[in-house]
Structure formats: structure tokens, C-alpha cells
Amino acid sequence: MSAPNTTMRRRSFLKYSAAAVGAAACLGGDWDTVGAAEPANLVLRNGKVITVDAADSIAQAVAIHGDEIMAVGSNAAIDLLTGPNTQVINLAGKTVTPGIIDAHLHALYYGRQFWEGFLNIRFPGIKSLSQLLAAIEARAQTTPAGGWISGNQGFYLTQGGGDFDKTELDAVAPNHPVYLRHGSGQYSIVNSQALTVAEIDKDGITTPNPFGGVIVRGPDGKPTGKLLHYPAENLVMLKADGYRDLSDETMENDIKRAQDLLLAAGITSVQDVIIGEPDHMRIYRNLAQRNELKLRVYMLLYINSEEQAQQYVEALHGNKSDFLTFGGWKLAIDGGPAAGTALMYDTSLPAARSAYYYYEPAMLNRIVKLLHETGLQISFHITGDKGIDEALDALEAAMGSSGGSASRHRIEHGLFIRPTSLQRIKDLGVVMSVQPQFITQFGDGYLAGTNEATMQYLMPFKTMLDEGVPLAFGCDVPAFPFHEPKWAFHGATLRRTALGNVYNPEQRLNMHQALRAHTMGSAYAAFEEDRKGSIEVGKLADLVVWNQDLYSMSDPEQFADLEAVMIIVSRTYTSYLPSVVRGRR
Numbered sequence: 001m002s003a004p005n006t007t008m009r010r011r012s013f014l015k016y017s018a019a020a021v022g023a024a025a026c027l028g029g030d031w032d033t034v035g036a037a038e039p040a041n042l043v044l045r046n047g048k049v050i051t052v053d054a055a056d057s058i059a060q061a062v063a064i065h066g067d068e069i070m071a072v073g074s075n076a077a078i079d080l081l082t083g084p085n086t087q088v089i090n091l092a093g094k095t096v097t098p099g100i101i102d103a104h105l106h107a108l109y110y111g112r113q114f115w116e117g118f119l120n121i122r123f124p125g126i127k128s129l130s131q132l133l134a135a136i137e138a139r140a141q142t143t144p145a146g147g148w149i150s151g152n153q154g155f156y157l158t159q160g161g162g163d164f165d166k167t168e169l170d171a172v173a174p175n176h177p178v179y180l181r182h183g184s185g186q187y188s189i190v191n192s193q194a195l196t197v198a199e200i201d202k203d204g205i206t207t208p209n210p211f212g213g214v215i216v217r218g219p220d221g222k223p224t225g226k227l228l229h230y231p232a233e234n235l236v237m238l239k240a241d242g243y244r245d246l247s248d249e250t251m252e253n254d255i256k257r258a259q260d261l262l263l264a265a266g267i268t269s270v271q272d273v274i275i276g277e278p279d280h281m282r283i284y285r286n287l288a289q290r291n292e293l294k295l296r297v298y299m300l301l302y303i304n305s306e307e308q309a310q311q312y313v314e315a316l317h318g319n320k321s322d323f324l325t326f327g328g329w330k331l332a333i334d335g336g337p338a339a340g341t342a343l344m345y346d347t348s349l350p351a352a353r354s355a356y357y358y359y360e361p362a363m364l365n366r367i368v369k370l371l372h373e374t375g376l377q378i379s380f381h382i383t384g385d386k387g388i389d390e391a392l393d394a395l396e397a398a399m400g401s402s403g404g405s406a407s408r409h410r411i412e413h414g415l416f417i418r419p420t421s422l423q424r425i426k427d428l429g430v431v432m433s434v435q436p437q438f439i440t441q442f443g444d445g446y447l448a449g450t451n452e453a454t455m456q457y458l459m460p461f462k463t464m465l466d467e468g469v470p471l472a473f474g475c476d477v478p479a480f481p482f483h484e485p486k487w488a489f490h491g492a493t494l495r496r497t498a499l500g501n502v503y504n505p506e507q508r509l510n511m512h513q514a515l516r517a518h519t520m521g522s523a524y525a526a527f528e529e530d531r532k533g534s535i536e537v538g539k540l541a542d543l544v545v546w547n548q549d550l551y552s553m554s555d556p557e558q559f560a561d562l563e564a565v566m567i568i569v570s571r572t573y574t575s576y577l578p579s580v581v582r583g584r585r
Helices: 006-013 020-025 075-079 107-112 129-142 166-172 192-197 229-237 248-264 278-289 306-315 361-372 385-402 419-427 437-449 461-466 486-494 511-525 556-561
Strands: 042-045 048-050 061-065 068-073 087-090 095-098 100-105 149-155 178-182 187-190 214-217 223-228 267-275 296-302 324-332 377-382 410-413 431-434 471-473 542-546 564-569 573-576
Touching (some): 061 075, 068 075, 095 511, 100 471, 107 248, 107 267, 129 149, 129 166, 166 223, 192 223, 192 229, 214 229, 248 267, 248 573, 267 278, 267 324, 267 542, 267 564, 306 361, 361 377, 419 461, 431 511, 471 511
Parallel strands (some): 042 087, 048 095, 100 267, 149 178, 324 377, 431 471
Antiparallel strands (some): 061 068, 178 187, 214 223, 564 573
16 A cells, blocks of 8 residues: 655645644644645544554544645644634544545445335345245235335345245245345346246247356256346346336435435445446436535446447546546456355355356456456456456456556455465455455355355455555445444454354454555555545545544444444535534633
8 A cells, every 4th residue: 555645745734824834743744835824614623533544643633624634633733723713523532533435335226225115125124034935925915916026135044044936936926026136136036927027938938048147947947036146137127116217316316315324324435336337327427416426436337248348448438536436347257155156166165056157267358458458447246266366367367467556456355265366466466345244244154155174264354464465345235234334343353253153363353454444445445545544634534433432442342332423524524413522622
């Protein structure tokens, strides 16, 4: 990770008043030239300001002018920057950190999950197959025959198993098309009525698998109702209520709904790593142009095929602003353990029972070379150890001997990383964008889908940091049930599952490392470490005030109680909760 941009810091500071010299002194700054008097707009004082700068400095106060951080230091130094119109917040000892940057989520799709017409099947409301079937049967009784029963994303069945298909759905909803998506998003289960509406195997003609997807079939050759990966899932999903024919206004409202939830949790920037189509980027632009986008958003566009990659490369180019950036491309290499589509070397594992190449290696090499040559970032969805090596092979072929730290291509998830792959990841400058909360929620399921040997290289966070591999944190909603950053901190520092099992305790991070990964690490993943991710002069004034001191948390109950009580996104968005003490001093 690069050092802070001191040139930017100095230039920004020169805009402010002569009184800023006193504040600069506490930063070790050398400020010879100071501009006209111009006091801070907002001051936060009398707190614990965790800066996440290179020295992990702790300050008492911070001054903000316009969109940027003006100064950081002691109460006395920052008081020199106040004027008659400065708003002063007395933090009364509360902790301030940089705004949390979520390196992996899907804001548009997350907001969609709360549509009132969905059958809500999201964990923890539904935990078992019996609960799921009972909910479908109850909905069928109040839905006119032929009407859709659409579930949101999605079900995680942690009790009583989850192996089912259209047979169980037909039994409880024989007269309604049913669409259910697994929480991971990597597969869906539908019933016979839904297959009929989607015209799968119409008139006895076998429907071919769409490129990249699989219509799972039984021994008799007939669809079981299980659809693997997005292209197959979309055959039904895009005909189902709640998913089809969404207007611009609907999608804008979905983003705003997600935005409100994320901001309230202390997340000030997000990296939406699956923009499904170029038109969805326009939805984000609409909001940004009307100043209704309060989160800062970095977008990666999903690639479905080699032909589509060629079309996008010719038509689209990267662009960047403080609130909306198009940064590159997203490719899926495999699926996930729950779907059995993790691309693993050990093909006997349940996590790999249905795995297949989404792209044959030769095609993957061509696509990666094409995308790499655009100069934009490539992000790979990968869960399996073999999948990781396939992506690294393609990157090495595309980048040659030049290496790749400047490209900052990314692996998303990377659940099972063999030690032999880590050095290659480092040499290629690949960023690991990971979800520590997966350990808490899914760790025991990973063991059921693999074995003890494979679990030895589950998410080796500490080794990655020790080896100099860039690490970024994200929550992956709606694939993960909860968006709050506390679950990432819990997973990274405790590595403890809901059942109390601890996997690879030597890979635990301390809270300093976990917070840095969720701020500066995630900023680095989007080439934004000189603009955000720490509380330093000249950076964007994105801050969070918490109800607890993050550096003192160790008990799991403390993580559960962690909440943001004040959120600032420069001048664009400020939210106070009643527990914040406000006053001049």
C-alpha cells in the first residue's frame, strides 16, 4: 500500500487560516505559506480519533472544511480553527474512525430484497426446509392460481438439511410458479409450474444449457428444478414477479433503500462488484446527477461471455469522480460450496460435486488479456483453490514478465487459498477482497463441504498480511444476511462460528489490522487510498462516530452491540443519533 500523498496534504492545508499553523504543528507538518483566514465548517472534539494513518495515530479532535479534512490533532490545536459559524460537536469521549469502505456488496440487488411482494425467505427468518415449505404453502393459500410466489435472496437452511428440488415445491404449491434463490446467489430452486412458464423443455424439446449455466437434470433427463449459476437462474428469475420489468424509478428506489441501511451502519463508500448490465450504471448516474447518491460508489461491470467482453471493451471506458467511479470488470470463475460449484483440486469434495469450468482455460486467457489491456481492474469471483490458480494462470499470461502491482486486479472471496498460490498472488499484485463474516456464518458448513485438510487453508488473513498481500473487507449483501461491519470485525478477530468452533486461530487479526483492512485496505482495492480510508489532512471528510472504542473490543457481546451513532460523508450527508452529545464545548 502506498504512503500517504504528502503533496496533496500540503496543498490542501494551504487553503486554510493562519491558525492552522498551530494545528499543523501537532502533525509534524512544515507549513511555510498559509492562505487567507477561513475557519472550519465542522469540528469534532474531545474524542478518541483513530486516524488509521501510517503510524496508526490517535488524536482528540478533527476539523472539517468543505468536503475535506482540514486538520487533526489536540483539542487545543483544533479549537484554533473554529469561527463564529463553526459547528462544534462534543464527542464526550466517543471514538471516531474513517468511514467504513465496503469492498464487496451489491447495493442495487440488496435494496431489491425488501420489496413487499417477495416471500421473505432470508436467514434468519427461515432456517429449515420445513419452515420454508410451510411459508410457501401459506403464501399459496392467499395467492390466486397462476400467480408467482417469488422469494427474495435468499434461503440458508441451517437446520434439518436443505437438499430439495421441485418435488417438494410442487407438493405445497402445485398451482403457482415458485422461484427461490439460495442466499449465495449461486443456484436457484424452482417448481414444475415455473419451468413451464420459462418454457424449459417445452413440447418435449430438451432446452440446452445456457453458456455458463446448468439446468440440472435427473437420471430420467428431466429438469429437477435446480438451476446452477446466473445464466441458468435467469431463465426463470427474469420472468418472476419482483425481478422482471423493473423501471428506472424502481431501481433508483432500491439503491436508495440500500443506501439508507448502509449509511446507518457506518459504511460511507461501497464497491458494487456486480453491475449486471451497462444500463444499471445509468441508474447510479441518474442518482449522482441529482445529488441523491449519498454513498460513494465504485462499480465493476459483470462479463457473461467472450463476445460480451469484446462489446464492452469497445463501447465503455473508465471514469472517476468522488461519488461515482466505473473502475473495471467482473468475471466469475466458479460458484460456491453450497451449490457444489467451487472449483477444487479435490473433486470428491461435496463443495465441488457439481463444479465445472465457467470458462475453459483458453477462453479465460483470451478474455483476461482483452480486459487487462483496457488498463481497468479485473475482479474475479472465486471460492475454490483450483479456481484461484486458473485465474492466476490467466493473469500471468496477460501480464507477462511485467508483473502487475499497478493493475491491482482482485480476487473476491478466495475461500480456500493454497500456500503455493499466495506467493503468486503477491507477485502479481492481486488484491484479496474477502468477507471474514463468512467464517462466523458459514464456517461449519465449509467443513461439511470439504475436509480437515482443506480447512487448514480457509481464509489465511494473517499470513496474507505477513506476506504483503493487500487485504480488503466487504460484506457481500445480499449473499450475506447482514451488512453491518461489526460482523467482519467479529469474523476477522475471533474466527468463531455460531456453533462456537474456531477455525485456524493463528490466522486471527487484531482490531487494528481489521479496521485498517475495512478502511485503507478497501480504499486501496479501488485506487482510492490517497483520497479516503484514513483521517488525514486533505482527504475526504468521511467519518463515523461509534458507541464503543473499537480498539478495546474483545468480547463477542461487544461486537454484537457495536453501532454507529454519527455518520459524515463530507457536506453531502450527516446523520446524528440521539446518543451523540452536541454542544460548543
